[in-house]
Amino acid sequence: MIYLIDHQDSFTFNLxxxxxxxxxxxxTNYFDINKIxxxxxxxxxxxxxxxxxxxxxxxxxxxxxxxxKKKIIGICLGFQQILSAEGxxxxxxxxxxxxxxxxxxxxxxxxxxxSNSTIYxxxxxxxxxxxxxxxxxxxxxxxxxxxxxxxALEDKTNHIYGFQFHPESFLTNNGKHLIQKILSA
Numbered sequence: 001m002i003y004l005i006d007h008q009d010s011f012t013f014n015l016x017x018x019x020x021x022x023x024x025x026x027x028t029n030y031f032d033i034n035k036i037x038x039x040x041x042x043x044x045x046x047x048x049x050x051x052x053x054x055x056x057x058x059x060x061x062x063x064x065x066x067x068x069k070k071k072i073i074g075i076c077l078g079f080q081q082i083l084s085a086e087g088x089x090x091x092x093x094x095x096x097x098x099x100x101x102x103x104x105x106x107x108x109x110x111x112x113x114x115s116n117s118t119i120y121x122x123x124x125x126x127x128x129x130x131x132x133x134x135x136x137x138x139x140x141x142x143x144x145x146x147x148x149x150x151x152a153l154e155d156k157t158n159h160i161y162g163f164q165f166h167p168e169s170f171l172t173n174n175g176k177h178l179i180q181k182i183l184s185a
Contacts, residue, residue: 007049
């Protein structure tokens with residue numbers, strides 16, 4: 001089962017639909033986390049949502065509790081929450097990307113996706129990772145080709161993955177494939 005934490009975002013059930021191609025999905029609001037279902041899930045997904053990662057301290061607790069115990073995937077705000085919990089600083093961007101398609105390059109640091117390839121990703125965010133960011137286990141694995149902003153992360157040691165863009169968006173050309181690769185890793 002995939003446990004999807006909803007941070008009150010309009011994309012959450014689009015994401016649930018995409019994840020449902022691969023496993024049973026249980027969706028719960030951030031304010032009403034079901035601890036029993038959470039413990040039984042094989043994968044935890046941190047949804048997109050409004051605001052800053054620090055606005056959701058319960059998600060940071062869930063992340064810390066299950067890191068290295070369950071596969072964790074963060075999408076948009078969820079991506080930022082992972083990086084924030086790992087000591088990264090999430091800051092306001094100069095340009096807001098809401099409903100914007102970017103060309104995203106896969107870097108050599110990716111172990112899941114073919115390096116030097118490109119994808120089109122649907123972006124819906126006003127915050128980004130401040131760099132440089134250093135981690136012993138997390139690699140930034142995709143970047144916006146135009147702005148160089150971090151777009152994906154992989155931590156194969158702890159089975160943690162994330163995308164700043166939305167794989168469930170129609171603006172992302174192969175989101176189903178991206179999720180499938182992570183769930184089968």
